Amino acid sequence: MTWQPTPLEEQRLDKLASLQEAGIEPYPLRVERTHTSEEALALFETLGEGEEATVTVCGRIQSMRDMGKTVFAHIVDGNGRLQLFVRREAIGEEGHRHFRKLLDLGDFVQATGTLFRTRAGEVSVQVSDWKLLSKAISPLPVVKEQEVDGEVVRYSAFADVEERYRQRYADLAVNPDVRQVFRTRAQIISAMRRFMDDHGFLEVETPILQPLYGGAAARPFTTFHNQLKQELYLRISFELYLKRLLVGGYERVYEIGRDFRNEGVSFKHNPEFTQMEFYAAYWDYNDVMAHTEQMMAYIAEQVTGSAVISYQGQEINLAPPWTRITMRDAIQKYTGIDYMNHTDAESLAVAVQEMGKARGVATQTPPGASWGKLIDGLLGDFVEPNLVQPTFVTQYPRDISPLAKGIPGDPLHVERFEFFIAGMEMGNAFTELNDPIDQRQRFEMLQQMYGSDDEELNPIDEDYLRAMRYGMPPNGGFGTGVDRLTMLLTDKTTIREVLLFPHLRERE
RNA sequence: GGCCCUGUAGCUCAAUGGCAGAGCAACUGACUCUUAAUCAGCAGGUUGGAGGUUCGAGUCCUCCCAGGGUCACCA
Structure with missing residues (x-):
């Protein structure tokens, strides 16, 4: 206009x-x-x-x-x-x-x-x-301030959230506390990078435009390269490229960058968001857990001066060691359901419905949901909101974890954890699957599970399987959302407050 | 996508279905060090958009646009 x-x-x-x-x-x-x-x-x-x-x-x-x-x-x-x-x-x-x-x-x-x-x-x-x-x-919007008993009182502040996001330059110009949020964000990334560098990790950059997407269950954005006449996808994760680098001989790599997912926006979702992923040869997910809790405490100390932070009035202690609980125990604790008594989707769905009825709460058991999806749904609805202090939930269902290594003697679980802080999922990690035969079977199983028209279905990445066939060292991998971490350390309840230019619908 | 809430001056907000207002900012002026400076005066509006009901709509109804919340979706 x-x-x-x-x-x-x-x-x-x-x-x-x-x-x-x-x-x-x-x-x-x-x-x-x-x-x-x-x-x-x-x-x-x-x-x-x-x-x-x-x-x-x-x-x-x-x-x-x-x-x-x-x-x-x-x-x-x-x-x-x-x-x-x-x-x-x-x-x-x-x-x-x-x-x-x-x-x-x-x-x-x-x-x-x-x-x-x-x-x-x-x-x-x-x-x-x-x-x-x-x-x-x-x-510019006029903001007047007055000091009352050492506290700065502000008048007529520029507060309309839509205008603040659409005209972030004006927001930053008149609201010093907003400027501070993004200084803190930079400190968080800087501290994270320092911690990784100090632990022998090599920072790398992998393609954002990819001929195939993978590493997460998400719909991608697509684009087109004119000269190559080739459809390309904006990456939904870094995972498969970073693990190729382990095949290449690097032992510890990480990347901080943007992922793109073609999904709804919410207070904790933006179509493009910043992630940090790392992969370390010879680590398993226990090593990754130890690294995670140390790193998060380090970042909090560097940025806020203490590993004990305050989020929305709650005191949260990020100092190691964090609570560890298996998925099975967590679900049992918060829903009363021992899902090992219901080891197929049909039977588990019935148990979930009964639990919901008994407690008078709505439960979702969408038809066709796999066993793992049902468990993950229980986790999100009944467990996650309770995990205020940092908690590792370990041993995930195999069918929702196609890139994680199985637990010997346990056909239903894999060595995977997610960690939660302030009732929010903050990251995901596992002992990475490095068996190319098993990996192909997992991919093929997914093809059957999803059906070929499901956009969340990742195409089989043959090049990744070829890389794995050359031999990939056992390794532990990890991914965390930098935006959510920033929310946590700046006491913000929406991701838009920690993104300089959050995505909004075009006007007119 | 469903439901709920919101949208009035540059900013923050008022206005029972009955003349669209205030503070700050702006403008004109006063003022020897003020700090939300003060004082006097003056101006500023397609009430998000389009229709409708009504003698009369910022207010009620319908649709649309944008935002927020919530649910669904989202490893």
Whole structure:
């Protein structure tokens, strides 16, 4: 949609013209900053009696209080804010008038002057010269803040969630706490990367555009390469490529990147999301569990200063060791059903229905759901919400775990775990299947289970099987959602608050 | 996709079916150090969109759009 200036924008365009008439360049090329606001404030504290310091600072005008002869303005820069004290005697009649009349909230300015403390006690810049750096045409939402008993109270905050997401730049510009969320997110990823690097893992990048998709049960996005005349899929996981690298001789690899799943959006689902997966040769899922709990505690400590965090008013302790419970015990504990007494889908569905009736709760046993799917459904409905403290749920049904190694003597389970924190699934891992014959059978079993028109059915990846036939070391693998981890460590209840530009429906 | 809720000035919000309002921002001015500055004045609207009921609709009805919640779906 083309831009039609609003009346407020027309006023600012008029000011822009006045500035240019006065010979002021509204979008100059060069900036002469000597100090950030933070540095300027620190510098002032080091000054001795009678000492002076001149600084040139830059930032966006956040507030302006015009007292006639004197104008007080706060500018905000990357890490803080600073008050400008603009006095007519100090900068001359014209500079004073232009500052008062032609600048607006939202403009970027540069100001030069000496640091001093006002009568009210705030360290400020006594401006002797200023320069416009960028004229803002559209008014940012006005946010006023006041300090009451050390707490910052905000007024008229920009709060409409839809507009905040659609215009994240404006959200970030006026809401410092939002800026902080994404700093924390960067720290989380940085700490995760450090932990992996320090444990001998090699960071790699594998294809996002893939001729075949796999590694998860999800519908992919499809696209097309014109010159190759080839249909391509955006990856739904990294798994099959990372394990090829173990065949190639790397012992420990990981990747942090974007996965794409063509599914519904919700408070914990976005069509593209960030995952970290790793694979370690000679590890089994017990080793992966130990690594997981250490890593999560490390990240929390690095980011929040403690392995004990607060999420939605609940205290959560990420320090190892975490609770470990088998799937069978977990289901039994929270539903009363021992699914080993119902080892086929039909019988288990009956047991689930009876349990639901007895407890007066709705249960879902969709026709055609496999035994494993039913168990997974019970986990999601009855167990997951209770797992507030970090918990590993271990030993998953084989039929929903086609890439995990079986447990010897147990035809129904595999060495797989998921871990849960704050009632949310945070990750998935297993002792990886490295037997190419078994793997082919698992893939073929899936083909029968899903039916050929089910889009969640992964095509059989013959190249992956070929790689495995060259010999893949036994290994443990792991995947976790970085967005959900960020939600946890920033105390946010929706994934959109931790994505800079969450996906929204197109308007009009 | 089902159900529920929401959409009014740039921002935050009012308005029993009866003249669309307030605060902040803007604009005009006053003011010797203010900090949600203050004071005086002035302006700002297709009430998300399209229909309908009614003498009269921001308000009631239908459809559509967008968002939120919830359920379904989603390893």
